[in-house]
Amino acid sequence: EVQLQESGPGLVKPSQSLSLTCSVTGYSITSNYWGWIRKFPGNKMEWMGYISYSGSTSYNPSLKSRISITRDTSKNQFFLQLNSVTTEDTATYYCARIIPGFFDYWGQGVMVTVSS
Amino acid sequence: DIQMTQSPASLSASLGETVTIECRASEDIYSNLAWYQQKPGNSPQLLIYDANSLADGVPSRFSGSGSGTQYSLKINSLQSEDVASYFCQQYNNYLTFGSGTKLEIK
Numbered sequence: 298e299v300q301l302q303e304s305g306p307g308l309v310k311p312s313q314s315l316s317l318t319c320s321v322t323g324y325s326i327t328s329n330y331w332g333w334i335r336k337f338p339g340n341k342m343e344w345m346g347y348i349s350y351s352g353s354t355s356y357n358p359s360l361k362s363r364i365s366i367t368r369d370t371s372k373n374q375f376f377l378q379l380n381s382v383t384t385e386d387t388a389t390y391y392c393a394r395i396i397p398g399f400f401d402y403w404g405q406g407v408m409v410t411v412s413s
Numbered sequence: 414d415i416q417m418t419q420s421p422a423s424l425s426a427s428l429g430e431t432v433t434i435e436c437r438a439s440e441d442i443y444s445n446l447a448w449y450q451q452k453p454g455n456s457p458q459l460l461i462y463d464a465n466s467l468a469d470g471v472p473s474r475f476s477g478s479g480s481g482t483q484y485s486l487k488i489n490s491l492q493s494e495d496v497a498s499y500f501c502q503q504y505n506n507y508l509t510f511g512s513g514t515k516l517e518i519k
Binding site: 332357358 | 414445447449455456457458459462468498500502504505507508509510512513515
């Protein structure tokens with residue numbers, strides 16, 4: 298069974314970088330697409346970006362200047378880095394598998410608070 | 414980018430009732446639409462993809478329909494376990510979500 302697990306710090310200071318890891322078991326990240334989504338307080342959901350089976354990436358235009366998604370195929374992990382965070386980036390962050398535009402397997406989510 | 418307008422924002426219905434949630438896209442998304450259910454404390458779960466295809470393991474009381482810019486999710490015979498938030502998501506051009514519908518039991 299495909300399983301995803303997010304990990305990373307739950308608290309990040311404003312202007313710093315947010316870094317999260319998604320560990321995947323039961324399926325190789327060298328197949329399909331793998332994405333990051335966040336849910337803000339108040340329920341709004343936002344797709345952030347994805348990395349493909351080949352390592353190519355696509356990002357939400359609203360985040361393009363601040364976001365980077367990379368991977369380590371040897372560990373079957375992919376990563377999110379979001380730079381120059383503000384309190385507006387406080388959210389629950391999810392990683393998920395994409396088939397081919399919708400998300401069929403999700404991680405449990407990690408809550409990240411941006412605060413000094 | 415494509416905007417998804419979802420309605421209603423919240424919904425209260427009785428057990429056994431049929432409920433419908435709507436999503437309207439700002440342009441034609443050619444049935445590239447998914448629906449998700451998110452129960453409190455859990456991650457979202459895929460219900461419907463390609464506007465009307467039921468995801469594996471999803472009860473048949475859930476159904477999706479629509480085309481062009483107008484789509485809907487119908488839940489027949491509402492059960493207590495259907496209490497959740499529901500989101501639509503288009504994948505015709507980038508990926509965008511609706512604002513969500515919170516479903517409660519009356």
